[in-house]
Amino acid sequence: MTVKEQNLKTGLSMILVKKDNALYINDVKICDTLDPGLLTKGLYNLEINHSPKFNRDLPLVYNEKFPASRGLRLHAGNSLKDSKGCILVGQKSGSNLINSVNTLNVLIEIIKNNNIKYLIIL
Numbered sequence: 340m341t342v343k344e345q346n347l348k349t350g351l352s353m354i355l356v357k358k359d360n361a362l363y364i365n366d367v368k369i370c371d372t373l374d375p376g377l378l379t380k381g382l383y384n385l386e387i388n389h390s391p392k393f394n395r396d397l398p399l400v401y402n403e404k405f406p407a408s409r410g411l412r413l414h415a416g417n418s419l420k421d422s423k424g425c426i427l428v429g430q431k432s433g434s435n436l437i438n439s440v441n442t443l444n445v446l447i448e449i450i451k452n453n454n455i456k457y458l459i460i461l
Contacts, residue, residue, distance in 0.1 A: 355385060355450065358461040362428065362446070369449065370442045371431040373416070377424045378405060383458045387450060390414075397443075398450060400426070400458055413446065415439035 355362055355369075362369045383402045390397045390412055397414050401407035409424075416427035418435045428443050429436030436442075449455070 355455050355458045356461060357426070357458060360431075364449065364453070364455070370428045370446060371436060372426050372428055373419055373422070373436055374426040375419060375422065375424055377411065378426075378460050380460050383460065385450065385456055385458045387447060396447070398447065413443070415443045 355364055357363075357372060360373070361371050378400065381402065381404075383400045383405070384407075386399045386401075386407075387396050388399055389395070390399075390410075392410070393412075393414060397412045399407055400411045400413065401409070405411065412425045413428055414422075414425055415429070416422055416425075416436065416439055417429070419427075421427060427436055427439065428446055429439035430442060
C-alpha cells in the first residue's frame with residue numbers, strides 16, 4: 340500500500356510514514372532512520388511534547404499496544420548505541436547516521452507546521 344493509499348484510508352492529507360529505514364510524507368523522503376525494531380507495522384499517534392530525559396520537546400510515538408508511558412521518541416543519534424528503543428533520525432552514512440541534530444530540528448518543524456498527528460510503519 341502506498342503512502343497516498345494510506346492517507347485515503349485514514350482520511351488524512353499529511354501523515355508521517357516509516358518504511359525502508361526512512362521517514363516519508365506523501366511519498367517524499369524526509370530523512371533516514373535507525374531503530375532496534377520495537378514497533379510493529381501499524382498506525383501510531385505522534386505528539387510533540389517535553390522529554391524529561393532530553394530536556395526538550397521531541398516527537399512521542401504511541402498507540403493502544405505501545406503506550407505513551409514507554410516513552411518511545413524520535414530523536415537525534417548516530418548509531419544504535421544512542422538508542423534504548425527509540426527511532427533515531429539523520430542522514431545515512433554507512434551503518435550510522437550523520438547530521439542527526441539538524442535533521443531532528445527540521446523534522447520537528449515539519450511535524451509542527453503541517454500538524455502531523457500520526458506515524459504509519461509499513
